[in-house]
Amino acid sequence: MSDHKMATVRQVVAALEELAPLSLAESWDKVGLQVGDPDRPVKKVMLSLDSNDEGVIDEAIAKGVDLIIAHHAMIFRPVQTVRTDTPYGRKLQKLLKHDIGVYVAHTNLDIAEGGINDILASRLHLEQVEVLSRVHNTRLKKLVVFVPSTHHEQVLKALGDAGAGWIGNYSHCAFNMQGIGTFVPQAGTDPYIGEQGVLEKVEEVRIETIVSDANQGKVVAAMLAAHPYEEVAYDIYPLEIMGEELGHGRVGNLVQEMTLKQFAEFVKVQFGVPAARVVGPHDRIVRRVAVLGGSGEEFYPAALNKKADVLVTGDIRYHYAQDALADGICLVDPGHNTEKICLPSLQAYLEAKVREREYEVEVILSETNTEPFTFL
Template structure:
C-alpha cells in the first residue's frame, strides 16, 4: 500500500502496541503516552532509549520531530511542582513549547515477542531461545461468528490476517459448519439480506477460531469490517488452555562454546560497547547464555535454574556478583545503555507497519549518546 495518510499520535502508537501491548507492562511501570495530545498529527517519529535526556529533546526540536518513542520514561515519579528554572521543568517546557509528544514502551517492549530481549538474544546469535522468567501466559479464547455462505471465505481470511487462528506455528486455523440463520429486520434497519418485517432464512456458515487476549480487539475490528451484515452475530468464549509464555529475559545456546573472556569480547562487539565488567574466571567455558536488557541482576537465580553458564545484564551490584559467582554463574555487564542497539530493529518494524497501513510518517533513530558513564 502506498503512503498517503497523515497519522496521529494515537494511530502510530497503536501500531507499536501491535508488537508491545500495554497490557504486557509490569504493574509498577509507567508506559504509554506521557506528554502530548493523542489526536495530534505526526510527520516525524524519533525512537530513543531515553526520553528525559535534554540532548534527545534538542535533537528532536532540531529535526522537526513530532513524537518521541522512548524505552525509558519521561515521567516516572509523581511530579510535585513544574518549575521551568529546574532541569526537569525546562525539559518539559521544551517538549510542550515545540508540541513534541512523548510515548514510553518499557517493560511491555522488554517482554514482547520480537521486543528488546529477543533482539538482544538475536545479537548474540543464541539458538533454542526461551523465556528466562515467566511473567504470564496469553489467555486464549474461542471466537465464533455466523456468516452468509457468500462471504464466509472473505471473513475467514480477514480473521486469519488479523492474527486469529494461531495454534503453535500454524496460522489461519478455523473450523466451519454449515447451517441456517433466521432473523426479522425491524423498522429502521437496512438489511444486507431480506426485507423489513419479513422473516428471512439464510444459508450461513459458523466459523470457529482461536484468538488471544493480546489481539482480540484487532481481530474483532477486522471481523466487523469484513462481515456484510449490519449487525454481526458473534460469540467469544474464555478457554482454560494457556497460550504463549511471555516473560522477562531470554536464555539460549551459543552456536559454539567460548571461554568467558572470549564471550565478553563478543558481547562488546555485538552490543557496540568498549568496556564490560566480567564476573568469573576468564578461562571458564560458557555455552548456555541468559540475557536481560537493562538492569536485571535480581534474576540471576532464574538464570541458574535455566542452566545458564553466564548471565548478560546491566547495573550489576557487588553483592549480587559475589552471590552469583558463589553459585557457579558467570556474569557480563556491558551497561544499561546497551539496549540502544535494539532501536533500529524496533524502528524497522514501525516503519514497515506504517507503510502497510498507508501512513506517511518518517521514522528516525536518535543519534544522541545518552550513556552517562565514561571509563578512564
C-alpha cells in the first residue's frame, strides 16, 4: 500500500502560492482558480503558459489531467454567454465535461521572488540582480518574546529556522537582553515554573527579532511550540521601515559586455526563439540588462532610470520603439511566448513541494505549442 496521500486542487495550489501568493497580483489581474472545484482530488497536474488554448485543453483531456496550472488566464474579461457553438464556449464546455480545473498564476508569479522574471534573469546569467519597477514591499514587524534562560537557545533557534530575523542576506538576526520575569500562577493553571498563588521570579531573556507580515503566522506557531510556558508573553509591533522590494522585471549586469547584435543572438539561444526584433545600433556595447517577461514596453523608462543599456521584453509597438531609441535605450523583443521557458523550473519547484507533502501527484509539462507567430 502506498504511503502517499491523495491531494486536492486546494492543496496543490496552496503549494504554488507559497512561491507566488495571490496578494502579489496586480489589482486588475485575474488569478487563482478559474474553473473547477477546489476540493476535487488531483492525480495529474499539467503546467502550460496558456490555458485559453484548445490544443492545451485537448492535450489535458488526452493525458487524463485533473488540473491545468497556467500563466495566462482562461477567463480574463467578463463572460456574457457560454454558447457552445463559439470557440470560447466550446473550450469551457470541454473543461467542465471532463472535470478539468484551471488555475492561473499571472502577475503574482511575475513579481514573486523565484518567479518568471528571476528565471528569465538567470537564463541571461545576470549578476547583481534587482527589481526593475517596485510594486510592493514586504511589511515588517518586530516580534518580542520573553523566555526563561533555560530555553533561550531553543526558542531563538526555532524563531530563526521558521524565517524570523532576515535582514538582507543575514538570517537568525535578533537582540537578546537578560532580566527578571515575575508572575503569579492563578487557580486552574498548570505552570511550568512555580506554584499557584505564589509570586515567582525567573531569569528570562527578552528576544527581539524581525518578521515579515507574510511569515508571521508560521514564526509565531514555531515560537509557541518551542516555548515551555503555558501562557507565552510576546508582543508584535508594526514597523515603518520597508522590507524586501518586490515588483515587475529584473535588472542586472552581464558577465561580459557584448555588442547589441551579439546580445540579441545570445537572447535567441537562451530563450529558444528563431528570431528577435532589435531596436538600436547593432555595434552598441551593452553590459547592463533589464528583462521583463510578457509585454513590458511601458517599462523602458524604468529601465533607463536603472541605467540599463537594453530592455528585453515582448510585444513592443512602433511608437514605443521610436521613443526608446530617441531616449537612448536599446530594445530586444524575443516575443511574448518566451515565458514558456520558465515552466521546467516551476515543474521542479512543484514536484519538490509534492514530494515534501507526500502527495500522490504527477506534474507534467504541456507539449502544445501556443506560439501564434511563425517566421518566414
